[in-house]
Amino acid sequence: MLKFTSAISPLMTLICRRIAFGALTLLILSMLVFFATEILPGDAARVVLGRAANETALQALREQLHLDEPVAARYWHWLVNICTGDFGTSLVNGRPIAELVASRLMNSAVLLVLTTGLTIPLAVGLGVFAALRRGRRSDSFLSVAALVVASLPEFVIGIGLIIVFATVVVQWLPPVSMVPPGTSVFARPLVLVLPTLTLGLVSFPYIFRMIRATMIDVLESDYMEMATLKGLPRWRMTFVHALPNAVAPAIQVVALMLAYLAGGTVMIEYVFGYAGLGQGLMNAIQSRDMPVIQVIVLLLAAFYVLVNLAADIVTILVTPKLRTGTW
Amino acid sequence: MQLIDPCDETRTVSVKNLRVETTDNLKQLVEDVSLELLPGEILGVVGESGSGKTTLGLALLGHCRRGLRIGAGTIRVGGELLSDKGPSELQRLRGRLVCYVPQDPATALNPALRIRTQLAECLDKNGSGRNISLEDLLEDVMLPSGAGFLHAFPHQLSGGQLQRVAIAMAFAARPRLIVMDEPTTGLDVSTQSHVLKTVRRLCESHRVAAVYVSHDIAVVASIANRTAVVYAGRIVEMGPTASVLFDPSHPYTRALIRAVPDIDSTATVSGLAGQAPDGGADLKRCSFVPRCALAVPACRATVPPAVPVRPGHEVRCLRAADREHIHERSRLLPEETGSRSNTLLDVRQLTASHGNAKILHDITFKIRAGECVGVVGTSGSGKTTLARSLAGLHEDARGQVIYRDSELVSGTRNRDADARRSIQYIFQSPYGSLNPRRSIGASVATALSQLTTVPAAERRARVLKAFDQVALPASAIDRFPHELSGGQRQRAAIARALIVDPDFLICDEITSALDVSVQARIMELLGELQREHGLTMLFVSHNLAVVRSIAQRVLVMQHGRIVESGLTEAVLTNPSAAVTRQLLQDAPRFSCARSAEYLEEHDVV
Ligand SMILES: Nc1ncnc2c1ncn2[C@@H]1O[C@H](COP(=O)(O)OP(=O)(O)O)[C@@H](O)[C@H]1O
Ligand code: SF4
Ligand SMILES: [Mg+2]
Numbered sequence: 001m002l003k004f005t006s007a008i009s010p011l012m013t014l015i016c017r018r019i020a021f022g023a024l025t026l027l028i029l030s031m032l033v034f035f036a037t038e039i040l041p042g043d044a045a046r047v048v049l050g051r052a053a054n055e056t057a058l059q060a061l062r063e064q065l066h067l068d069e070p071v072a073a074r075y076w077h078w079l080v081n082i083c084t085g086d087f088g089t090s091l092v093n094g095r096p097i098a099e100l101v102a103s104r105l106m107n108s109a110v111l112l113v114l115t116t117g118l119t120i121p122l123a124v125g126l127g128v129f130a131a132l133r134r135g136r137r138s139d140s141f142l143s144v145a146a147l148v149v150a151s152l153p154e155f156v157i158g159i160g161l162i163i164v165f166a167t168v169v170v171q172w173l174p175p176v177s178m179v180p181p182g183t184s185v186f187a188r189p190l191v192l193v194l195p196t197l198t199l200g201l202v203s204f205p206y207i208f209r210m211i212r213a214t215m216i217d218v219l220e221s222d223y224m225e226m227a228t229l230k231g232l233p234r235w236r237m238t239f240v241h242a243l244p245n246a247v248a249p250a251i252q253v254v255a256l257m258l259a260y261l262a263g264g265t266v267m268i269e270y271v272f273g274y275a276g277l278g279q280g281l282m283n284a285i286q287s288r289d290m291p292v293i294q295v296i297v298l299l300l301a302a303f304y305v306l307v308n309l310a311a312d313i314v315t316i317l318v319t320p321k322l323r324t325g326t327w
Numbered sequence: 328m329q330l331i332d333p334c335d336e337t338r339t340v341s342v343k344n345l346r347v348e349t350t351d352n353l354k355q356l357v358e359d360v361s362l363e364l365l366p367g368e369i370l371g372v373v374g375e376s377g378s379g380k381t382t383l384g385l386a387l388l389g390h391c392r393r394g395l396r397i398g399a400g401t402i403r404v405g406g407e408l409l410s411d412k413g414p415s416e417l418q419r420l421r422g423r424l425v426c427y428v429p430q431d432p433a434t435a436l437n438p439a440l441r442i443r444t445q446l447a448e449c450l451d452k453n454g455s456g457r458n459i460s461l462e463d464l465l466e467d468v469m470l471p472s473g474a475g476f477l478h479a480f481p482h483q484l485s486g487g488q489l490q491r492v493a494i495a496m497a498f499a500a501r502p503r504l505i506v507m508d509e510p511t512t513g514l515d516v517s518t519q520s521h522v523l524k525t526v527r528r529l530c531e532s533h534r535v536a537a538v539y540v541s542h543d544i545a546v547v548a549s550i551a552n553r554t555a556v557v558y559a560g561r562i563v564e565m566g567p568t569a570s571v572l573f574d575p576s577h578p579y580t581r582a583l584i585r586a587v588p589d590i591d592s593t594a595t596v597s598g599l600a601g602q603a604p605d606g607g608a609d610l611k612r613c614s615f616v617p618r619c620a621l622a623v624p625a626c627r628a629t630v631p632p633a634v635p636v637r638p639g640h641e642v643r644c645l646r647a648a649d650r651e652h653i654h655e656r657s658r659l660l661p662e663e664t665g666s667r668s669n670t671l672l673d674v675r676q677l678t679a680s681h682g683n684a685k686i687l688h689d690i691t692f693k694i695r696a697g698e699c700v701g702v703v704g705t706s707g708s709g710k711t712t713l714a715r716s717l718a719g720l721h722e723d724a725r726g727q728v729i730y731r732d733s734e735l736v737s738g739t740r741n742r743d744a745d746a747r748r749s750i751q752y753i754f755q756s757p758y759g760s761l762n763p764r765r766s767i768g769a770s771v772a773t774a775l776s777q778l779t780t781v782p783a784a785e786r787r788a789r790v791l792k793a794f795d796q797v798a799l800p801a802s803a804i805d806r807f808p809h810e811l812s813g814g815q816r817q818r819a820a821i822a823r824a825l826i827v828d829p830d831f832l833i834c835d836e837i838t839s840a841l842d843v844s845v846q847a848r849i850m851e852l853l854g855e856l857q858r859e860h861g862l863t864m865l866f867v868s869h870n871l872a873v874v875r876s877i878a879q880r881v882l883v884m885q886h887g888r889i890v891e892s893g894l895t896e897a898v899l900t901n902p903s904a905a906v907t908r909q910l911l912q913d914a915p916r917f918s919c920a921r922s923a924e925y926l927e928e929h930d931v932v
Contacts, residue, residue, distance in 0.1 A: 220393075222434040229388055229429075230449060230496065231422030240448075244439040320439060320480040 022309035108276035127211025150205035255311030340364040345400035354607035371551030405503035426497035432489035443477035449499035487518035520913035559614035566640025586847035588876035598848030677726035701878030709887040718752035748778035751824035768804035814845040
């Protein structure tokens with residue numbers, strides 16, 4: 001047994017442990033999601049159907065939700081079903097949830113990928129730039145701008161953009177981003193502009209400031225002073241000495257912001273009427289569609305866990321101190 | 328200090344009237360410094376922390392930390408006038424003409440880059456002219472030159488190895504001048520001795536001049552040809568090392584020397600009175616006035632000029648020529664308690680392990696009430712484990728520990744409040760005993776409320792009294808650990824231990840991270856507590872000189888065993904174990920001040 005463990009490199013052990021931890025987190029999250037939505041005071045069927053529901057409908061729903069079974073058993077069935085790809089059916093229209101969620105998932109993913117693809121390089125680049133020029137005018141300008149944007153709530157940014165670009169000032173872009181069910185958002189790419197811009201503006205200041213702070217920490221470190229004293233050229237100091245040390249913290253920042261965006265889309269999609277997961281969640285909550293709420297919340301939670309897991313593993317891989325044992 | 332021809336090519340370094348000030352021009356951190364160095368010469372720069380040594384050292388590379396600038400003066404190294412160069416030209420000259428060895432290589436080497444990369448870029452700077460390989464560089468500093476070592480990252484090497492890598496980096500370009508900022512502070516004595524020898528050899532063989540910054544005069548004595556003593560940004564005394572050490576003319580130099588325990592003498596150390604200046608020279612009077620016992624009204628009227636007291640030995644003190652005030656280093660041996668007093672602690676067959684590894688084997692010894700027992704040994708010999716086991720902090724310990732007729736159980740939680748009060752433990756790192764989120768005062772008061780019955784109303788007064796004992800300013804009471812300097816934090820930790828009136832104090836390397844002057848104060852305090860209040864101590868240190876100045880008996884440890892024990896004097900003058908002899912040999916000492924021949928020539932002493 002001892003031999004076996006020592007045969008695996010410490011790196012693999014570390015990564016496996018991290019993956020196991022992620023899986024455990026997911027399991028606990030699934031419980032939280034299930035019990036938070038399931039254990040409602042009183043009769044769940046009545047909560048779903050409302051006060052005026054008649055007894056037969058209630059009875060039918062109780063059966064469909066297996067409300068007669070003990071809670072633990074229901075959770076178990078639900079979990080097994082989800083793990084085997086059976087997400088259940090919507091209470092509202094009886095359609096398979098997988099089908100409902102798939103296109104919304106796709107739409108949200110498009111929004112997320114677009115936003116991160118544009119924002120991260122820009123915010124990271126400007127963050128590094130501002131750090132390198134800390135205290136000068138360009139840095140102050142960027143920092144103040146970031147602060148101002150960061151102080152605005154996301155719906156204010158969204159509505160502000162609508163006012164400027166889609167209604168009152170100019171009407172270049174569609175104010176709402178609705179697409180007919182079943183059609184791809186790419187059929188009308190213009191609808192993507194405002195939501196992407198809003199999400200980008202919401203996340204930009206956050207990444208920018210974190211990267212700037214991280215980079216300043218690096219630049220003020222003893223080893224950077226040492227690099228100066230070694231007389232290294234500026235480019236070498238920046239690219240060989242400073243940046244590699246900023247990568248690991250930057251990955252954590254990006255992961256946090258991705259996780260945050262997953263939540264942020266809920267509000268933005270609602271504002272723009274964009275048919276993504278967030279909007280789906282809002283609709284489900286309004287119509288008290290428990291199974292759909294559960295699936296979407298679980299998906300968001302899983303995304304969160306996976307992003308953090310990936311970030312931690314990449315961090316381990318790029319940090320020599322974590323990656324290597326003692327020589 | 329004397330007029331130097333700035334174009335004199337025989338001198339590697341010539342600095343004239345250098346001033347480094349804050350950019351707001353409020354403080355002069357280095358003021359009116361002039362010095363010169365010949366090829367191959369080593370100049371030691373000593374002073375308390377905050378005196379401006381690092382600022383001066385960095386200025387020699389034309390570098391100032393954020394918020395500082397070179398305000399006046401010229402710096403010439405190897406024919407180049409550094410003080411006139413622009414940033415890009417300076418950057419070109421650094422690492423080629425002047426190199427730097429940092430205080431703490433663990434933070435100064437880049438954690439993300441391999442040793443190979445960091446060494447190689449020092450060679451690249453050097454151009455194609457020379458043919459030095461990485462292997463040669465590592466061999467120069469006696470490091471393994473295999474691919475494995477070059478492939479390692481800094482965190483995979485020990486402190487001593489890192490420091491040698493840093494030195495190899497500095498010598499790689501064969502510069503004219505190397506500035507070393509406390510390169511051995513924090514290393515154990517044998518590693519330090521290695522590093523010092525390496526530096527000396529390299530400077531000699533490559534004809535490189537060096538400025539060696541340290542707060543420890545004993546270290547400087549063993550390496551520098553000349554020594555400069557810095558106080559509040561000024562060089563107050565400079566001359567051949569032997570001349571400065573054995574015939575110091577400035578009151579500050581004398582105080583500093585008295586603060587350093589000498590391995591070859593039994594004299595106790597005495598701390599410097601008053602607070603070290605918080606940076607910046609006094610432009611109107613002698614900066615040392617507030618702490619000087621010899622001050623006369625004239626000292627408040629002018630800044631004393633540098634005057635020669637002997638050829639090549641200059642002093643900034645109006646009363647330097649006044650010789651009658653010089654008294655001998657006091658030779659006060661801490662009193663031996665002998666067999667008069669009772670055994671306080673009786674350790675029988677103590678063993679301890681970490682997991683499967685046995686750390687301590689069969690430790691048996693006694694401590695009598697009122698005596699101080701020193702524990703010495705190389706790093707890894709089990710000193711800390713022994714200290715922790717006695718303090719009840721090491722759970723995995725077996726054997727009998729009898730304290731005042733009753734057996735001590737292991738695990739502090741299992742001991743009653745009085746035993747916990749009676750035995751106090753001070754850590755090597757004061758962070759261990761101070762809560763980072765509570766003020767120092769609150770942390771110290773907690774000890775009172777948990778272990779004693781002192782009423783709440785009296786606690787503040789007791790805390791202030793304890794602060795006073797350890798020379799902490801009363802204002803520290805509301806500050807948080809991170810707002811204090813390392814020395815102040817350590818003193819707060821000591822205050823926390825002393826406030827409950829312990830009978831037995833376990834000190835684990837408590838002064839290793841401190842400035843000599845702060846160390847001296849703490850040693851003085853502990854000596855006083857021992858003499859006047861009968862405090863019993865176990866004093867762990869790798870520094871034999873420190874142990875000699877406080878402990879009546881000493882235990883020498885190696886590989887988890889006591890290999891030698893006895894009266895300190897007997898053990899140090901007549902060591903029987905090989906480790907003891909090695910430790911003695913590696914200890915830096917005053918007597919090896921290099922320019923011994925100078926003494927004969929000039930008839931000093
Ligand atoms: N960047 C800075 N700005 C202002 N004051 C500084 C700066 N760096 C150091 N000081 C002050 O200058 C004094 C000398 O510091 P330093 O040269 O590091 O002394 P040493 O190396 O002798 O300990 C200290 O009082 C310190 O507080
Ligand atoms: S000049 Fe005066 S105050 Fe200054 S060190 Fe000499 S005697 Fe003391
Ligand atoms: Mg310093």
